[in-house]
Amino acid sequence: xxxxxxxxxxxxxxxxxxxxxxxxxxxxxxxxxxxxxxxxxxxxxxxxxxxxxxxxxxxxxxxxxxxxxxxxxxxxxxxxxxxxxxxxxxxxxxxxxxxxxxxxxxxxxxxxxxxxxxxxxxxxxxxxxxxxxxxxxxxxxxxxxxxxxxxxxxxxxxxxxxxxxxxxxxxxxxxxxxxxxxxxxxxx
Ligand SMILES: [Zn+2]
Numbered sequence: 001x002x003x004x005x006x007x008x009x010x011x012x013x014x015x016x017x018x019x020x021x022x023x024x025x026x027x028x029x030x031x032x033x034x035x036x037x038x039x040x041x042x043x044x045x046x047x048x049x050x051x052x053x054x055x056x057x058x059x060x061x062x063x064x065x066x067x068x069x070x071x072x073x074x075x076x077x078x079x080x081x082x083x084x085x086x087x088x089x090x091x092x093x094x095x096x097x098x099x100x101x102x103x104x105x106x107x108x109x110x111x112x113x114x115x116x117x118x119x120x121x122x123x124x125x126x127x128x129x130x131x132x133x134x135x136x137x138x139x140x141x142x143x144x145x146x147x148x149x150x151x152x153x154x155x156x157x158x159x160x161x162x163x164x165x166x167x168x169x170x171x172x173x174x175x176x177x178x179x180x181x182x183x184x185x186x187x188x
Contacts, residue, residue: 008033012081013067013088020092023138027099031062034092036080040068042164044080045091047098047131048114054107063102065095073156083150090140090147097134101127125168132170136178148172 006029009017017034021027033050040046050062071078083091102110116123135144149172151157151165170178 006031008035010034010036012036013092016085016088017092019089020096020140020143023093023135023140024096024100026103027096030099030103032096032099033062033064035064035066036069037066038069040066044068044071045095047095047102049102049110054110056107058103058106061103061107063099065092065099071155072158072161076156078155084146086143086146087150090135090143090145093135093138093140093143094131094147097131097138098127100134100138101130121168128168129170132175133178136175137182141175141179145172145175148175 007017007021013034021032031050045068046066048064048066050064053061053063067080069080071080071083080088102113105113113127117127132144135141148165148169152162
């Protein structure tokens with residue numbers, strides 16, 4: 001286990017997590033724990049505020065990023081830690097995009113977020129697309145696109161999972177549009 005004061009990262013993904021974190025300098029002091037879990041319902045990774053920290057001041061809030069040990073692939077078992085590095089970096093970058101989204105919310109708002117995320121597909125879609133957008137805004141588009149290509153074309157995931165991803169996340173074309181917009185703003 002690699003542990004900085006504020007970031008707890010399992011060894012298997014330490015270098016990937018460090019690269020993803022390097023794109024988010026504003027999270028350098030934010031406590032974030034990356035943690036493998038046997039199983040996560042409906043997803044491979046999940047970012048969330050640590051439960052009790054929702055009641056603390058924003059400054060003292062801590063987050064965890066849960067990572068499922070396995071990805072369900074149609075007829076085999078795939079260990080998440082064996083994912084190619086750039087795919088892992090993109091995936092973690094998306095999760096850190098959720099953390100940025102959470103950072104801007106009050107504790108009460110986060111509780112509302114949790115409830116809406118559990119009950120509304122439209123809300124999930126908004127949250128997932130915001131996380132992708134934050135990752136692009138932080139210069140992670142190459143990784144995010146690699147991750148999407150992996151999920152949509154290469155991994156051999158179930159059609160149901162692929163359809164869910166297509167429905168909820170930004171498409172590669174939408175990501176390219178965001179990159180263009182971002183670069184137009186910086187050129188001004
Ligand atoms: Zn997400």
